[in-house]
Amino acid sequence: MNTSTGTHEGRTALVTGAGQGIGQAIAMALAKRGARVIATDLAAPDATVSKIGSNAFALQLDVTREEDWRSVLLQSREIGDVDIVVNNAGYFPHRLIDELDLPTWRKTMATNLDSHFLSVKYFLPAMREKKWGRFIGISSNMVGLAIPGMSHYIASKMAIVGFMRGLANDVAGDGVTANALLPGLINTLATASQSDEQKRSTWEQQAIKRLGEPEDITGAVLFLTSDDAAFITGQALVVDGGQYRVG
Numbered sequence: 001m002n003t004s005t006g007t008h009e010g011r012t013a014l015v016t017g018a019g020q021g022i023g024q025a026i027a028m029a030l031a032k033r034g035a036r037v038i039a040t041d042l043a044a045p046d047a048t049v050s051k052i053g054s055n056a057f058a059l060q061l062d063v064t065r066e067e068d069w070r071s072v073l074l075q076s077r078e079i080g081d082v083d084i085v086v087n088n089a090g091y092f093p094h095r096l097i098d099e100l101d102l103p104t105w106r107k108t109m110a111t112n113l114d115s116h117f118l119s120v121k122y123f124l125p126a127m128r129e130k131k132w133g134r135f136i137g138i139s140s141n142m143v144g145l146a147i148p149g150m151s152h153y154i155a156s157k158m159a160i161v162g163f164m165r166g167l168a169n170d171v172a173g174d175g176v177t178a179n180a181l182l183p184g185l186i187n188t189l190a191t192a193s194q195s196d197e198q199k200r201s202t203w204e205q206q207a208i209k210r211l212g213e214p215e216d217i218t219g220a221v222l223f224l225t226s227d228d229a230a231f232i233t234g235q236a237l238v239v240d241g242g243q244y245r246v247g
């Protein structure tokens, strides 16, 4: 996004998995729009924060660990009550169903799904007091595609859509919205192992025929976390250049 108006001035935004890839791009875009950003990752994402500058803070947060969420809540109070949570951290190992074991299943669910529940548990109360808040869950367009070896991932990413739909009902009276974003294939370290041919075979299925970049996801996040999107909640927005089309 090149627009740099202050749509997010006065807001504090927490982004998980902000050390690289899509999470880093989201953190940078929110800061550019004026938000104070709490960038979090397995290790405190200092590189992201130094790219942003003075309006950002790096905190360690393993999204699977409730004690980390509690600790980040306490530390964030020194920075400002969190108005916006973008749950972006993800775990996506390829496992055909015969290779999938219970620890991998559970780690997928803990990273991709428990995190959303825990973020609500710790950050909803302050949003309720302010009568304003935004939860964004980064899902995946893979929930609607025929990709083998990802049943655990697809289950967790579809559950994010369900959780946001349900959450939207419970928080609507408090000025809080909850929406899921479904990116398509994006050029990050997570997809670096795919060959150019593999990537091309995906992006050729899109209306917009190029590989997505992390910055392609940020516009939807900025919109859904702004005042302009106050009447949009419980939705699943696909951001994939037109590959997967929901009716």
Ligand SMILES: NC(=O)c1ccc[n+]([C@@H]2O[C@H](COP(=O)([O-])OP(=O)(O)OC[C@H]3O[C@@H](n4cnc5c(N)ncnc54)[C@H](O)[C@@H]3O)[C@@H](O)[C@H]2O)c1
Pocket: 016, 017, 018, 019, 020, 021, 022, 023, 040, 041, 042, 061, 062, 063, 064, 088, 089, 090, 091, 092, 111, 138, 139, 140, 141, 142, 182, 183, 184, 185, 186, 187, 188, 189, 190, 191
């Ligand atoms: N890249 C794609 O093609 C694509 C497509 C659709 C959806 N997504 C989703 O977008 C999100 C980001 O993907 P990406 O490509 O930027 O991934 P990435 O691997 O480049 O970055 C993910 C970040 O999450 C962090 N992380 C992993 N486990 C964590 C945990 N337990 N606690 C805290 N942080 C943790 C990693 O350290 C890393 O910095 C994921 O949820 C992914 O499922 C990605």
